[in-house]
Amino acid sequence: MKFPMFRFSPVALALAATMISAPAFVFAAQLSSDGKASIPRDVQQLIVVDYHAMQNSSAAMEMKDRVLPPELKRLEAAMKTSGLKVDQDADTLAFAAFKAGEGTRIVGVAQGQFHTRELLANFTKQKVKPIMIRNNSIYPMGTNGMSVVFLNQTTMVFGDREAVKAAVDARDGIGQNFLSNNEMVNEMASVDTKAVWSLLDQKGTQTMMKGVLGEAAQLADYDTVRNRMKSSRYTMDFQNGVKFDMAVVMSDTLTAATAATLMKGVSLMKQTSGTSLEKSALDNTTIDSSAGTLTVSYSSSDSQFASLLSSPLFQSVVR
DSSP: OOOHHHHSOTTTTHHHHTOOOOOSOOOOOOOOHHHHHTSBSOEEEEEEEEGGGGTTOHHHHHHHHHHOOHHHHHHHHHHHHTTOOHHHHEEEEEEEEEEETTEEEEEEEEEEOOOHHHHHHHHHHTTOOOEEETTEEEEEETTTTEEEEEEETTEEEEEEHHHHHHHHHHHTTSSOBGGGOHHHHHHHTTTTTSSEEEEEOHHHHHHHHHHHHGGGGGSHHHHHHHTTEEEEEEEEEOSSSEEEEEEEEESSHHHHHHHHHHHHHHHHHHHHHSOHHHHHHHHTEEEEEETTEEEEEEEEOHHHHHHHTTSHHHHHHHO
């Protein structure tokens, strides 16, 4: 079994950063119009998490502790030192990796009921001066290069200064935003009723799948499959144990079937060399294809998943 959300990049690992305690209710992780508009159009991966879905899952909390990358620890520390109580006040948190020149930047969007007046008063007390971009006040968070801007009472955007600038440009119509990315917006409709969900573009999908397939990606058949990958999406649910579902959209039915065959081959190889726990995890994973889409599903109890976190199989996925 593979966990592509842990294999891809620091923003893929951002899922782990959201697994912080909150009141025990479960809602869908949906972004508001302002939230969507503040994400630049050319998204490589978008992850959205409902904080409230994480409260009662020991597996989710342990996963966060194990895979939280340095970049997100730095962001988490910056938010806390600035007086932002995101773990208490946020309902939904999103991380987006988007194309910026020749590279990629990461921007975060938090939705909830924030104590904006108290936060601004704290900035004033600390003599923190904002940078003005049109009507947007962008505040630095500490000395580590992170910034935050409050779009309204319920939505804030954070990240490095250039990422936040790109976000407010997108929201203000200076640049194109996520709402103009018709392909991803259409994909979002099939996942945003879930507590945890992610979308990846073609390049992000290709990178993820190369990691998922491992040595099988060196086979000749993989080149054909890779070039016909269009996009992917996945969801996670921690409400009753751990459930993971992924769909990779291919250009045709035959390619989806070929990809499923490759993944099944990888699973069989892992089963021959894995521990009894890993073999059980692979037995709980279903790989199939239908109508041009590769599908992968996995489910386990919290305790099974917690045990799997320390296994060589999981370590090979998250490194």
